[in-house]
Amino acid sequence: MYSPIDVKTSADIPVPAQMKAWVLGGPDELFLRDKPTPVPRRAEVLVRIDAVAICATDLEIIHKGSPARIQGGLPFNKNFTPGHEYMGTVAALGPEVDEFRIGERVSVEIHAGCGQCKRCRQGMYTSCLNYGKPEKGHRANGFTTDGGFAEYAVNHINTLVRVPDSMTDPEATLVVTAGTSMYGLTELGGLVAGESVVVIGPGPIGLLAVAVAKALGASPVILTGTRDKRLAIGKELGADRVVNIAQEDPVEIVKQLTGGIGADYVIECAGTEQTIAQAIHMTNRGGKICLAAFPHEPVTTDIAHLVRNNIYVFGIRGEGRSATHRAMELMAEKRFDATRIHTHTFPLADLPTALRYARERVEDAIKVVVTNREASMMASAAAE
Template identity: 50%
Template sequence: MTIPTREQEPSYSVPESMRAAVLFGPQDMRVVDKPVPEPGFGEVLVKVAMCGTCGTDLKIYDGHFPQTPPYGEFTPGHEWTGTVVALGESVDEFALGDRVCIEAHHGCGRCDNCLVGKYTACLNYGKREKGHRATGMTTNGGFAEYVVHHVSSLYKLPDNVSHKDAVLITTAGTGLYGLDAAGGYIAGQDVAVFGPGPVGLMTVEACEQLGANQVILVGTRESRLQVGRKLGADHTVNVRERDPVEAILELTGGAGVDLAIECSGASNAPQQCVEVTKRGGKILVVAFYKEPVTLDLSAVVRSDITLYTTRGEGGNNVKRAVSLAAQGRLHGEGLVTHEYPLEDITEAFRVMREREGDPLKIVLVP
């Protein structure tokens, strides 16, 4: 189909069909031909440049993620970036040819949570008939050549921000949303970040750029900790070599950190956060866990610690991440360690699961 354009805009010839990864059952992902979706009211069609992978994709691939569309129809992928090639009715915020990054979540816009800006906690989560969308989770996503997205969850990329940067900008939005919810103002404070995965590393860089006094990164892999030091971590603690609680207390003169951020998903990490947070401090949890965790809640109360949790990249924080990237304060491209063509998606998932070659961020290119 040929898309009509407005004056002085480029034109794009969009095919009728595309290649897309479709989940046919647990661990049964196939790249097949699908019709190219057409943007509806308030939506745009994006030609995907690349789509990142994360642990949530493995849960979806294994069949352990709730509210996904039916097998044989659903295309995952929620960390994608690309170029606008068609505009739905009413869309004038973007032009054809704009390079964009995304928020994965688009709330229904009608529930109490959405009305106060908590759209990643939409009360109509998964209900397409109510208007909710979570790309690659409850609706078709970016492991495809083309994808439709709502205009309110798109951000134009500045010229100096690459597509590889953009894949990590969505990730950075997760950490920034958590910081926002926990008070936002961390200048002069001591911060500990548990887990040097993509979310943890982008959060380290954000904390450094936002003026934290010292940023302490805790992890198990030296290669990840080394990346963290390059991104602004003042100190790193390898838990295979030293007890993180002991190390953090030493680095803070026994007082503990003002803010502990749990990004690892390790079952013992929440309790470690409790033990390294100073009286009156804060704990922020953005990780997901394979099983219930145990922590000393009485110690949290006795120390008057405030516990925060956030899901995803809400609060318009991807917009903030785009601005920081444009200013040269966030750098995502260096975290992309592996790149595969879309046709090799199952191999990419295998490498991610088995950690072959120590992948940090794997991207798929249609």
Template identity: 85%
Template sequence: MSKPAGIRTSADHPIPTQMKAWVLGGPDELLLRDKPVPMPGRAEVLVRIDAVAICATDLEIIHSGSPASILGGLPFNKNFTPGHEYMGTVVALGPGVDEYAIGERISVEIHAGCGQCKRCRQGMYTSCLNYGKPEKGHRANGFTTDGGFAEYAVNHINTLARVPDTMSDAEATLVVTAGTSMYGLTELGGLVAGESVVVIGPGPIGLLAVAVAKAIGASPVILTGTRNGRLAIGKALGADRTVNINEEDAVAVVKGLTGGIGADYVVECAGTEATIEEAIRMTNRGGKICLAAFPHERVTLDIAQLARNNIYLYGIRGEGRSAARRAMALMAEKRFDATRIHTHTFPLADLPTALRYARERIDDAIKVVVTNRHAATVASAAE
């Protein structure tokens, strides 16, 4: 294909002019369409997408529209391609890019902030003050700009992390999830070695929060939830104690394991009024709570309990402060096995079925991965 000046490609990785991409039709409608293959600009690369994991946020975007349309009050974007937890192969370099080579396997994080606002300069690019404004340089692939349910995508070099040869494609799609967990612990202070950590909710982020907390030395690490199968996975990922809240009082268990004072850190990954209130009651004086889930309704909380006990409450969005790269480092060193949460695999052409498994939790689906026809190293769920 012809390419703009300054873009480098390789005959080893031919690039078509058109690609297959899933796009929004109307709410809860995805259509497989032909789209032009995008070309990278300055500080960007073109990624041939080999595998992409499905996130609960993808399901929300397919139902409600992209955050750019929601935040900006714009019409439902009927040509938008969602999908943000993907990995692939670099096949073209934008003008001046020499940080990566064509043929390298990479994983991506979602957000590339504008790089110029106050929050981006602080490393909080997931809270970019120019969020949803590509003309200002902001990109959030699968959120505000086209994402990974396609054959190709353009990514800023700041969003890339190299994938080691020892890591399967499917595992590499989980770096964003682990990075979100890492970001939560970072915002709580980062130095969690020897500190007690409770994770509420054994979804993908909660399970990998257990793994990351244990990998960086937290003790004890306690996981609470309602499904014994998920709690068993949490145990395998490093939880010192699991609590089925239908069978035990989680607050009493946590206080019993912490000398009666409560936990130093709580990572709340369920997003309900009951679990947030529970987080407050199990945190010790001066402790910290990270809200890693988005409640879908207004919640009523005992704010006086927070104030009286000097408890800090943090919210996070995504995987800021280069947390995805730090999570990748732990995964590359096999400090934990993220593939324990990968349960199902489908081809990209069968994305609607994959989404149904994720939405309805068929066969207790946790992380569903869809693979592109190019991929040769993707691990199947049966392995």
């Protein structure tokens, strides 16, 4: 029986003492196990996970371990539950929590900063100086603390975004992806109406960066990549021009479309030496570049061009500065259809297959979603 002291529950949403969760064994090993259902503490709620999307970072964590442990020289985190792009239903409230009600549908941000370091006080909680230290109050679900490939997870109230009734469960899992795209535009200044924006790389973040930029009034919005099917989805999400870089020179095309001067903003979502060089040379003087991808190897690039042309470069991590809230508002108002990037759905029990589809891009998979409950799937279908 799940009845911890000072935690509020409801008979309408019974919570078991034990839950099913996928846990890491060794690298590339996942096992479905019984784990104690976690208990929310002060300023936390227990979320019954209804759906979770798979991110490329999940695949890296399953293969190599969490970034915080790798950087800290710690061993592979066995018994850890990954998964961070999830949504669900509030199932229990921590002590004195009254900001949310049991039964509310919520989507989640990944990061809850410690709330006390210099960066958190500046609102930069994805750059928390106590990153990876839960004893200091930091949480990054699916990275440093147990995540969403399970029946339940604990979340800080600051990470919760209410899901409107009109939105399906799978769509609600995409708010983190849209929020990351929104965060990139926020860090570039946010005022993109009438400005030219190039997005490099038609992955999930890149495609939704096109959608968010267009919803905010950017013009023209240009998307570059190598996969024609994904570039076509970019057109549907608002790209004014798409460029297959295997067939056209993206730097030249961008300059042609911007009167020869280059783009005001470039969001680089591919993370290769070639595409970073393209970003630098297609940005106009005084323009801004957001690096939203993680290069796997050190990159050599033309720093002198950045300096000579007073080009600003920003790196982002995750979905900071409450960008998910703004992204959710755009999605709720149907300013763009994030579900265009959702390609496959599997039950949580079939997570290994879902991961294979995401890893190997089976059937050109973009966003693969696993659903946790049959009832959740039925509710989503009814909403559609």
